Amino acid sequence: MTQPVLSVTGLTKAFPIGKGRAVRAVNGVDLDIRPGEVMGMVGESGSGKSTFGRAVLRLTDPTEGRVYFRGKDITRLPLREIRPMRRDMTMVFQDPWSALNPRMSVKSLIAEPLKLHMSLSRSERDDRVEALARRVHLNPAALTRTPAGLSGGQLQRVCIARAIATNPALIVLDEPTSSLDLSVRAGILELLEQIRAETQAAMLFISHDLGTVRLISQRVAVLYLGQVVEEGPAETLFEAPEHPYTQALLSAHMPADPDHVVHRHVLEGEVPSPIDLPPGCPFQTRCPLVLPACRAGTIVPDRLADDHRVRCVRVATGDNKLPVKEPA
Numbered sequence: 001m002t003q004p005v006l007s008v009t010g011l012t013k014a015f016p017i018g019k020g021r022a023v024r025a026v027n028g029v030d031l032d033i034r035p036g037e038v039m040g041m042v043g044e045s046g047s048g049k050s051t052f053g054r055a056v057l058r059l060t061d062p063t064e065g066r067v068y069f070r071g072k073d074i075t076r077l078p079l080r081e082i083r084p085m086r087r088d089m090t091m092v093f094q095d096p097w098s099a100l101n102p103r104m105s106v107k108s109l110i111a112e113p114l115k116l117h118m119s120l121s122r123s124e125r126d127d128r129v130e131a132l133a134r135r136v137h138l139n140p141a142a143l144t145r146t147p148a149g150l151s152g153g154q155l156q157r158v159c160i161a162r163a164i165a166t167n168p169a170l171i172v173l174d175e176p177t178s179s180l181d182l183s184v185r186a187g188i189l190e191l192l193e194q195i196r197a198e199t200q201a202a203m204l205f206i207s208h209d210l211g212t213v214r215l216i217s218q219r220v221a222v223l224y225l226g227q228v229v230e231e232g233p234a235e236t237l238f239e240a241p242e243h244p245y246t247q248a249l250l251s252a253h254m255p256a257d258p259d260h261v262v263h264r265h266v267l268e269g270e271v272p273s274p275i276d277l278p279p280g281c282p283f284q285t286r287c288p289l290v291l292p293a294c295r296a297g298t299i300v301p302d303r304l305a306d307d308h309r310v311r312c313v314r315v316a317t318g319d320n321k322l323p324v325k326e327p328a
Contacts, residue, residue: 002034002035003034003070003071004032004033004034004068004202005033005034005035005069005070005169005170005202006031006032006033006056006067006068006069006170006202006204007031007032007067007068007071008029008030008031008032008056008065008066008067008068009030009065009066009068010028010029010030010064010065010066011026011028011029011030011031011052011055011056011062011064011065011066011067012024012026012027012028012029012062012063012064012065012226013025013026013048013051013052013055013060013062013063013226014063017275021275022063022275023274023275024225024226024274024275024277025048025051025226025274026048026051026052026055026062026226027048027225027226027227027277027282028064028065028226028227029048029052029065029223029226029227029228030228031221031228031231033170033202033203033204034202035169035200035201035202036196036197036200036201036202037202037203037218037219038192038196038202038203038205038216038217038218038219039202039203039204039205039217039218039219039220039221040205040206040207040213040214040216040217040219040220040221040234041053041204041205041206041207041213041220041221041223042207042208042210042213042220042221042222042223042249043208043222043223043224043249044208044224044249045208046274047223047224047225047226048223048225048226049174049206049223050094050174050175050206051226052206052223053091053172053174053204053206054091054172055067056172056204057089057091057170057172058074058077058079058082059091062075069085069088069089069169069170070088070169084117086113086116086117087113087116087117087118087166087167087168088166088168088169088170089168089169089170089171089172090113090162090163090164090166090168090170090171090172091163091171091172091173091174092156092159092160092163092171092172092173092174092176093159093174094174094175094176094178094179095179096147096152096155096156096158096159096179097147097152097155099159100147100155100158100159101147102146102147102148103146104146104147105143105144105145105146106133106138106142106143106144106145106146106147106150106158107126107129107143107144109147109158109162110129110132110133110143110158110161110162110165111125111126111128111129112162113162113165113166114128114129114165114166117166118166128165129143130143132161132164132165133161135161135164135195136157136158136160136161136164136191137157137187137191138154138157138158138161142154142158151184152179152180152184153180153181153184153187153188156176156177156179156180156184156188157188157191159176160176160188160191160192160195164195164199164201167199167201168201169201169202170201170202170203170204171201171202171203171204172203172204172206173192173203173204173205173206174206175206175207175208176188176192176205176207177189177207177209177212178207178208178209185212189212189215189216192205192216193216205217210238210249210250210253211253213234214234214238217234218233218234219231219232219233219234219307220232220233220234220237220238222237222243222245222246222249224245224282224283225271225272225274225277225282225283226274226282227282227311228301228309228311229243229245229246229282229283229310229311229312230242230243230245230246230309230310230311230312231308231309232304232305232307232308232309232310233307233308236308237308238250242304242308242310242312242315242320243283243310243311243312243315243320244265244283244287244288244289244312244314244320244322245283245286245287247265247321247322248265248267248322251264251265252264252265265322267286267287267288268286268288269285269286269287270285270286271285271286272285278295279295279296279297279298280293280294280295280296280297280298280299281294281295281299281311281312281313288322288323289314289319289320289322291313291314293313294313299311299312299313302315302316
């Protein structure tokens with residue numbers, strides 16, 4: 001089997017808040033992403049998706065666990081050793097307006113990673129910038145403008161051009177289409193699929209947009225309070241979700257077909273504080289199927305297949321499905 005580009009074991013990120021207390025934004029995540037694979041990551045706001053994306057690139061330091069990039073443990077590498085690796089692992093941030101220097105031209109913005117990580121002459125760099133602009137379907141006239149002269153969709157294409165400029169092996173995309181309208185969003189997704197097919201780059205696609213994640217991802221991980229509660233092939237997970245939280249999350253998605261009958265799973269109860277997580281399943285305070293076993297110890301993921309894992313004690317007995325409520 002092909003070696004993962006990214007392999008994460010037990011990754012935890014806690015933010016100290018004083019008096020020996022900390023917010024556990026990411027809590028013991030295990031995840032692999034292989035070449036040419038798009039791993040979607042979904043969950044409610046505050047579930048730890050963006051923190052996880054930054055931690056695997058060492059933009060923030062993990063508190064516990066291990067991060068392996070191309071088989072090399074980079075968890076505790078000093079920054080002087082991480083910097084040369086930046087050409088091989090890149091990120092597209094959620095807000096292109098804040099990710100780009102407003103005083104620089106688009107040409108300079110795209111050329112910046114080339115200057116930092118590649119030994120090219122000025123003419124070679126100019127040719128590479130123009131080729132990147134064409135690749136992301138950006139009008140060459142845009143290269144002379146500053147970010148203020150571009151639309152949101154064009155700015156996101158600039159960010160993608162910067163991210164792929166050095167032919168990275170791993171690209172983390174944090175809500176790359178959240179601020180775009182549907183027509184522009186479709187173009188960005190098509191572009192990302194072309195890049196994945198051509199370069200075989202591994203991608204971590206972080207989003208709250210379930211429809212978009214289903215379109216672009218081969219596999220999906222569902223986060224709840226910093227833990228992966230379910231991970232598996234995209235079609236399997238969307239068609240037959242196993243964890244009660246995944247079932248409730250997917251039921252909240254609004255389908256494009258107005259005639260589609262929607263069966264909602266309305267959750268009750270309070271979300272636990274990430275400062276003081278309860279033992280056992282973090283979803284226990286909202287789960288209609290909670291058992292005493294859900295509140296005791298660590299819940300070990302149940303492997304339904306080689307590529308499908310579910311962190312739920314009810315999976316083994318087959319009574320893990322939320323009751324279907326007919327629409328009013």
